[in-house]
Amino acid sequence: MNFRRPFNPSRRRFLTETARASLGLALFAGARTARSATAVNPFAYDVRKYETTDPKLIAYRQVTAFKCPLPDARRLCLVGTDRLAVAAGNKVALLDRTSGASSAEIPLNNPVRCVTEGPDGSLYAGLRDHVEVFDAQGKRRATWPGFAGRPWISSLAVNAEFAFIADAGNRVVYRCDLTGKAINHIGNRDRDRGIPGFVLPSPFLEVELHPDGLLRVTNPGRHLIEAYTFEGDRATAWGRPSMGIEGFSGCCNPVALAILPDGRFVTCEKGLPRVKVYSQLGEFESVVAGVESFPENAKVGSGEKPGDGVKASLDAVVDGQGRVFILDTVTGSIRVMVRNQAG
Amino acid sequence: MRALFPRSLFPALMGLLAALAGAASEMRFPPPEFETDYTMPGITTPPPRSLAMEYVDTALLVTALGLAAWLVHRRRSRRGLVALSVFSLVYFGFIRTGCICPIGAPQNVALGMFDPGYTIPLTALAFFLVPLVFSLFWGRTFCAAVCPHGALQDLVLIKPVKVPLWIEQGLGIVPFIFLGLGIWLAATGTAFIICRYDAFIPLFRMNGSVFGLALGGIFLAAALFIGRPFCRFLCPYGALLRLGSIVSRKAVRITPDYCTQCRLCEHSCPFGAIREPVKLPVTPNALAPERRRLTWLILALPVLIAGGAWLGSKLSVAAAKMHPTVALAEQFLAGDKAPAPATALPTPETRALGRAAETAPELIAAASEVRRRLGIGGWWFGGWVGLVIGARLISLSLRPNRTDFEPDRGACYACGRCYLACPNERVRVGLITPAEAAALQAHAPVPRPDVKTS
Amino acid sequence: MSHPAPNPSSVSRRQFLREGMRLAAMTGAGAFVGLSSGRTGAREHYVWQIDPTKCVYCGNCATACVLKPSAVKCVQAYEICGYCDLCTGYFVPEPNALNTGAENQVCPTAAIERKFIEDPYYEYNIIESRCIGCAKCVEGCTRFGNGSFYLQVRHDRCVNCNECSIARVCAGDAFRRVPASNPYFLKTSAH
Numbered sequence A: 001m002n003f004r005r006p007f008n009p010s011r012r013r014f015l016t017e018t019a020r021a022s023l024g025l026a027l028f029a030g031a032r033t034a035r036s037a038t039a040v041n042p043f044a045y046d047v048r049k050y051e052t053t054d055p056k057l058i059a060y061r062q063v064t065a066f067k068c069p070l071p072d073a074r075r076l077c078l079v080g081t082d083r084l085a086v087a088a089g090n091k092v093a094l095l096d097r098t099s100g101a102s103s104a105e106i107p108l109n110n111p112v113r114c115v116t117e118g119p120d121g122s123l124y125a126g127l128r129d130h131v132e133v134f135d136a137q138g139k140r141r142a143t144w145p146g147f148a149g150r151p152w153i154s155s156l157a158v159n160a161e162f163a164f165i166a167d168a169g170n171r172v173v174y175r176c177d178l179t180g181k182a183i184n185h186i187g188n189r190d191r192d193r194g195i196p197g198f199v200l201p202s203p204f205l206e207v208e209l210h211p212d213g214l215l216r217v218t219n220p221g222r223h224l225i226e227a228y229t230f231e232g233d234r235a236t237a238w239g240r241p242s243m244g245i246e247g248f249s250g251c252c253n254p255v256a257l258a259i260l261p262d263g264r265f266v267t268c269e270k271g272l273p274r275v276k277v278y279s280q281l282g283e284f285e286s287v288v289a290g291v292e293s294f295p296e297n298a299k300v301g302s303g304e305k306p307g308d309g310v311k312a313s314l315d316a317v318v319d320g321q322g323r324v325f326i327l328d329t330v331t332g333s334i335r336v337m338v339r340n341q342a343g
Numbered sequence B: 001m002r003a004l005f006p007r008s009l010f011p012a013l014m015g016l017l018a019a020l021a022g023a024a025s026e027m028r029f030p031p032p033e034f035e036t037d038y039t040m041p042g043i044t045t046p047p048p049r050s051l052a053m054e055y056v057d058t059a060l061l062v063t064a065l066g067l068a069a070w071l072v073h074r075r076r077s078r079r080g081l082v083a084l085s086v087f088s089l090v091y092f093g094f095i096r097t098g099c100i101c102p103i104g105a106p107q108n109v110a111l112g113m114f115d116p117g118y119t120i121p122l123t124a125l126a127f128f129l130v131p132l133v134f135s136l137f138w139g140r141t142f143c144a145a146v147c148p149h150g151a152l153q154d155l156v157l158i159k160p161v162k163v164p165l166w167i168e169q170g171l172g173i174v175p176f177i178f179l180g181l182g183i184w185l186a187a188t189g190t191a192f193i194i195c196r197y198d199a200f201i202p203l204f205r206m207n208g209s210v211f212g213l214a215l216g217g218i219f220l221a222a223a224l225f226i227g228r229p230f231c232r233f234l235c236p237y238g239a240l241l242r243l244g245s246i247v248s249r250k251a252v253r254i255t256p257d258y259c260t261q262c263r264l265c266e267h268s269c270p271f272g273a274i275r276e277p278v279k280l281p282v283t284p285n286a287l288a289p290e291r292r293r294l295t296w297l298i299l300a301l302p303v304l305i306a307g308g309a310w311l312g313s314k315l316s317v318a319a320a321k322m323h324p325t326v327a328l329a330e331q332f333l334a335g336d337k338a339p340a341p342a343t344a345l346p347t348p349e350t351r352a353l354g355r356a357a358e359t360a361p362e363l364i365a366a367a368s369e370v371r372r373r374l375g376i377g378g379w380w381f382g383g384w385v386g387l388v389i390g391a392r393l394i395s396l397s398l399r400p401n402r403t404d405f406e407p408d409r410g411a412c413y414a415c416g417r418c419y420l421a422c423p424n425e426r427v428r429v430g431l432i433t434p435a436e437a438a439a440l441q442a443h444a445p446v447p448r449p450d451v452k453t454s
Numbered sequence C: 001m002s003h004p005a006p007n008p009s010s011v012s013r014r015q016f017l018r019e020g021m022r023l024a025a026m027t028g029a030g031a032f033v034g035l036s037s038g039r040t041g042a043r044e045h046y047v048w049q050i051d052p053t054k055c056v057y058c059g060n061c062a063t064a065c066v067l068k069p070s071a072v073k074c075v076q077a078y079e080i081c082g083y084c085d086l087c088t089g090y091f092v093p094e095p096n097a098l099n100t101g102a103e104n105q106v107c108p109t110a111a112i113e114r115k116f117i118e119d120p121y122y123e124y125n126i127i128e129s130r131c132i133g134c135a136k137c138v139e140g141c142t143r144f145g146n147g148s149f150y151l152q153v154r155h156d157r158c159v160n161c162n163e164c165s166i167a168r169v170c171a172g173d174a175f176r177r178v179p180a181s182n183p184y185f186l187k188t189s190a191h
């Protein structure tokens, strides 16, 4: 009588079956982990064809580049004949225009959003809700009163008589005397005067003084550059939306503006970071630097580098010789561009 | 007004959130001021299942377990167990849709033990522990009528076929290995594979990937003819419950009275859990070869464990590929990031590789840490597999001590099917008279202890 | 009729072993509970959520969720939206016209509603029943605009898998477990 039978199935069989089962399991697991070639993301947001620039359109070349020594660089301006001032973090940094060497730093108590130089050499620094004035040595000369509402000062322009302060939060440009007292408001929506008003999805409102005696103000939400008299009458406007090189891309561009000595315009865009030259009439002329020049900047918000697109922007200034200085707020680098001889 | 806005919305997410809020408040720009009396809609935040409901679930679990224990051991009512199964299937299965269920909970426990960033929620802990504690006292009452997976398979079983014992024993170690694998991978944060290969959750949700639904369909189809295939050959929690049940205070008895060895109950268990009585050999000497074999097996156990551990440590390299961080780091280091032509659309891979390039040092550090931990875990996992195989071999060589027809303590799901197969039990509950029972037993199959039913 | 146990001593030995092991198991369980409850914060359960600052719009949210359609949806943070006429989350990069024609829309399922508020502002709403969580609009909005569109796991839909199957494949490693009492990342304005 085989008494082992009832409780004891063959051990050998158990072993072979175990081996077989584990082999099968391993194969299954292997097959599941083996990665199949992944398909393209069918939902990709595709602007790739706008990220390359036709080289024939590029009329500038880079002569040098340096990095702003301070983090969080936002805007820059020319100082004197050989320096730049950069609003970075809670400071204004003064840099040499050709070497980038830092010559001085002016500390403030709050983030500096923009900076400009007056004709007398004093420096005007815009904070969120007010402006502070420094002399050429960096000593504070005045702190102007703050603005009411939801101020978010983003740009300044100063001539011998007036200071023009662009307040993106209140969507207006103030004309002030040089004590900071507002004389009139420019650009407020006014249907009777034919002023459509600034549309600012993001805090980029820039004001510049043009040699023709008018102001130029960006209106990024409408993809326009508008000309205003000091009294606030809207003279002209130009610009149109397009991802293509001739237009202003995205929802709200241009974000910055500079004026060449002969009165033509240099515009900066974000999203598709690019810097271009337009004629006085607003016709597209050439490219200073295309998207490929700002790879880090272009990545922000594009998924290649997560983060909010609103942090990425460009700013440009032009010196008397027509050199363009471009600040990339993502990398903090400043590129110095000159026009190609041929172009 | 500015100050009113909560700066850090997720105190629990600490550093990360602080960074986010800081960055956000820096650049966030107010929306336009509208001239019309437009009121801005708020963002809606539909809440997840409330904590109160989790407590209700836990209470229901305990109640159902208690009820099941009572039905199995006191009432001895198959009908009651079926009713409870239907409830469990509907509530724990189709309404609660599973997560976190006891089957997957060992992974949460493992993660909670080894990942300082994860504390196991109390309810998950309860779902893990309570059925186990019940099994220590009353056997697999959870499987009997509370587990929705078990209930589903149990209720669809229409025509059970007998699974040969050797298959039963062979495949029966898979749940233990699966358990080890699940814990190993969960403890290292690699994957929750028990959840990934859960057969029935997609069915409960009536939604899921093709793979998940197909797996569920296959198991469900098999369950029509093979009693509880998932429970017997895959369920890792069942492995734990089996251990608990082996040492349980009360075990399922086919009849609480006495066994006349009429064999009438022999085929009543669709899960092959009923074991025959074992006769003692005539002379003790006949046991000698068995004893020898047992000695050898016990001596071989450490060798099996060591060998398994060594193999397991080798396996960890492959397992690491399942960890997203390691996989990405490897792909990145291999440099196959083939700079996509500017015209090519991004794939999830290129996006991930882009992230890898941004954060290379941290990513590689994190990946090697995961690797290290997987390596250590691999030794343990391999050793566990060796132990499981060795223990199964030893248990196959042990001579059970059985005088009656009895359910195997570990394998019995306490479903109650066998109760009324026993004529003595029928007499006990008053369904038939002792005379009728005797008549039944007279027609009982002739004992043929030398032929295995298969 | 019941047979006497052939080897009573063996039976009691087994009995003893069983008792001992049960005792050990109970002690283990007790110790375990003590150990686990000693760690703080265990009272709450967790749910899955996306950290929008890490999302890289890989598209897996639309395809990898166990639910079809995905439990991940785009949400609109009205407070930081520019209400742009030319919304880059709504319109394809070079739309034929700024109207609601399907060919002009970024969203593959036309899940975004464009509603005129006043010149020149438009409100954009996500129709959640249509949104598949593909993140296409999110990329458009974040790249050019304010990032007011972003992806979130919607907890009225999510079945809260023990391991979120999107988390496993998320290209940005953006998924994490968050306490259920605080289940969303909210983007708000600083003002």
Ligand code: SF4
Pocket: B103, B142, B143, B144, B147, B148, B149, B150, B151, B228, B230, B231, B232, B235, B236, B237, B238, B239, B241
């Ligand atoms: S073995 Fe697993 S799946 Fe089956 S009833 Fe028990 S716990 Fe549920």
Ligand code: SF4
Pocket: B252, B268, B269, B270, B271, B272, B273, B274, B407, B408, B411, B412, B413, B414, B415, B416, B417, B418, B419
């Ligand atoms: S209760 Fe009886 S029929 Fe049910 S699993 Fe246990 S031994 Fe088998």
Ligand code: SF4
Pocket: C073, C074, C106, C107, C108, C109, C110, C111, C112, C126, C130, C131, C132, C133, C134, C135, C136, C137, C138
């Ligand atoms: S584009 Fe994608 S994420 Fe955005 S609303 Fe449409 S389906 Fe949702």
Ligand code: SF4
Pocket: C048, C064, C065, C066, C067, C070, C071, C072, C153, C157, C158, C159, C160, C161, C163, C164, C165, C166, C167
């Ligand atoms: S937890 Fe599950 S249901 Fe929720 S988003 Fe992730 S995969 Fe989808």
Ligand code: SF4
Pocket: C050, C054, C055, C056, C057, C058, C059, C060, C061, C062, C134, C135, C151, C166, C169, C170, C171, C172, C173, C174, C175
């Ligand atoms: S899977 Fe991750 S990276 Fe991809 S879209 Fe979803 S959250 Fe963004």
